[in-house]
Amino acid sequence: MNHLYQGLTGLQNLGNTCYMNAVLQCLCSMSPLVEYFLSGKYVTALCKENCESVTAFGYLMSDMWLGEFDCVSPEVFRLVLGERYPAFTKRTQQDAQEFLICVLNELHEALKKSSSRRCQGSTTGARESRVTVSETSIITQLFEGQLSYDITCLECETTTDKPEIFTVLSLLIPSESACSLQDCLRCFFQQDTLTWNNQIHCSWCGTKQDAAVKANITKAPKIIIFHLKRFDCQGNYKKKLLTDICYPLSNLDLSPYSYPFFHRNAKYSLCAVVNHFGFLDGGHYTAFCKHSVTKSWYSFDDSQITAIPNFSVQTAAAYLLFYTCQAFSAPTKSR
Numbered sequence: 001m002n003h004l005y006q007g008l009t010g011l012q013n014l015g016n017t018c019y020m021n022a023v024l025q026c027l028c029s030m031s032p033l034v035e036y037f038l039s040g041k042y043v044t045a046l047c048k049e050n051c052e053s054v055t056a057f058g059y060l061m062s063d064m065w066l067g068e069f070d071c072v073s074p075e076v077f078r079l080v081l082g083e084r085y086p087a088f089t090k091r092t093q094q095d096a097q098e099f100l101i102c103v104l105n106e107l108h109e110a111l112k113k114s115s116s117r118r119c120q121g122s123t124t125g126a127r128e129s130r131v132t133v134s135e136t137s138i139i140t141q142l143f144e145g146q147l148s149y150d151i152t153c154l155e156c157e158t159t160t161d162k163p164e165i166f167t168v169l170s171l172l173i174p175s176e177s178a179c180s181l182q183d184c185l186r187c188f189f190q191q192d193t194l195t196w197n198n199q200i201h202c203s204w205c206g207t208k209q210d211a212a213v214k215a216n217i218t219k220a221p222k223i224i225i226f227h228l229k230r231f232d233c234q235g236n237y238k239k240k241l242l243t244d245i246c247y248p249l250s251n252l253d254l255s256p257y258s259y260p261f262f263h264r265n266a267k268y269s270l271c272a273v274v275n276h277f278g279f280l281d282g283g284h285y286t287a288f289c290k291h292s293v294t295k296s297w298y299s300f301d302d303s304q305i306t307a308i309p310n311f312s313v314q315t316a317a318a319y320l321l322f323y324t325c326q327a328f329s330a331p332t333k334s335r
C-alpha cells in the first residue's frame, strides 16, 4: 500500500525498540526540524568529529519523508547513537524520555555554533553541560526554554533568581485518578517552601534559612515538551501512575506561568504525543502525530500507521506531550 502523503512511514521494531520508534516519529513530524534536515542545511553546521549520528539521523529523516517506503529501519541511527549511549543497543525496553533527551543532546552537540568549538581538537566523550549562552543549534532554537526560580529568604525577604535552561519539562502528576495538564502545570509553578534539609544559604543573613521558591518561564520554547512523570521511583519501590490526564489539543495558555510581559499571547497547540501502555516492564510505546501536510492525526505503532480522529488523541497513556506555538506548514525539501 502506498501512502498518499510523504512523512507517513512506519519504523521497524528491532526488538523492544518501540520507545525509540515513538520518539523518532514525533521528532520527524516537527516541520521546522524536518525542513532543516531535508534541505541539507545541517551539513554546513556539522562539527567534523561528532557527525555520524547526525548524518544517520538526516538519512533516516529523508527515508521517512521520501514517500518511497511503507516502513524503514532505524538500525544505523541506533548503532551510531549506541556508541555514545550503549543502553540503546540493548534489546531491552528503555525510557522514551531518556532516549529523547539523549537524541536532542546528541544533535545539539554536533550542530551547535559557538565561538570556541570544543569538538575540534579536544577529545570527545566529556559531555559539557550547555549552559553557555553563545551555543546555539537548531535544537536550542526549537526546543530550548528558560525558567527562573525566584528564591526568597523567609528571614530577610531578599529575593535572588536562579535561571535554568530546559528542553523537556518534567511534571509531577498531582492526582492518582484524574487531573488535567493545567493541574500539573499549576503544581509545577506554584510557590514552594524550602525547609529542613532543603534550606538555602542566604548570603544576606550569612546562614541557612527557610526560603520560598517559585518558578516562572522566562523564555518559552517554540516547541515545548512536557514529560508526565508516570514512573514513580522511591528507592527500590517503583510504580506507574495510570492517572487519566486531560490535555487540550489547542489553546494551551502558558502566560500564567510566564513573566507577565513575555509571550502574552503564547497559545500552544498539541502536535505530537508519545504514549506508554502497560506497566513498568514489558510496556509498549506508540506515537500520535499531527501530520503537517494533511493536518490530520495518525497513530504510529512501529510499522503500523493508522489515521485517527481528533477525539482519539486524548488517552490515559500519554507520557510525552509536544506543543507548538506556531502552526506547522508542510516542509519543503529544497530551496
Ligand SMILES: [Zn+2]
Pocket: 153, 154, 155, 156, 157, 158, 202, 203, 204, 205, 206, 209
Ligand atoms: Zn536572608
